[in-house]
Amino acid sequence: LLRLVPWMKDSSRHVGQTKLHDGWLLKRGPTIDFAWKHRWCVLWQSALEFYVNETCQERVGSVLLGPRTRAIGFTGPSAPGDSIKHARERPNGFALHLQVGTRSQQRLLYFDACEDQLLQKWTAAVAEAAKV
Numbered sequence: 001l002l003r004l005v006p007w008m009k010d011s012s013r014h015v016g017q018t019k020l021h022d023g024w025l026l027k028r029g030p031t032i033d034f035a036w037k038h039r040w041c042v043l044w045q046s047a048l049e050f051y052v053n054e055t056c057q058e059r060v061g062s063v064l065l066g067p068r069t070r071a072i073g074f075t076g077p078s079a080p081g082d083s084i085k086h087a088r089e090r091p092n093g094f095a096l097h098l099q100v101g102t103r104s105q106q107r108l109l110y111f112d113a114c115e116d117q118l119l120q121k122w123t124a125a126v127a128e129a130a131k132v
Helices: 116-131
Strands: 019-028 036-044 047-051 059-064 070-073 093-099 106-112
Touching: 019 116, 036 116, 059 093, 070 116, 093 116
Parallel strands: none
Antiparallel strands: 019 036, 019 106, 036 047, 047 059, 070 093, 093 106
């Protein structure tokens, strides 16, 4: 059961949208105390969805993306939130910075692509999604 909040809505309908990227990522829970879990992630032009596996039968979450959404590497100079705490252990990780209106409506999600090449693909794909 998904808990829907302003930045998380049902994005299962992608009529007319292009899938920009998909693949396995490690995703951290909402606080630093949570474990990293493998999630099959699918990036559409307006949303990122996370699934238990690549069959996409059991979605465990989704977030809507906007023009101010950014994927920022943990080792970058402007890495937000808990990024610095993960940078040494997960150098190919990134924070997905969701900005929907006011500062109180900002959200950070943490992912690890596990390889530099995959990190570059994911951050470029999120940048492309933010342009749409």
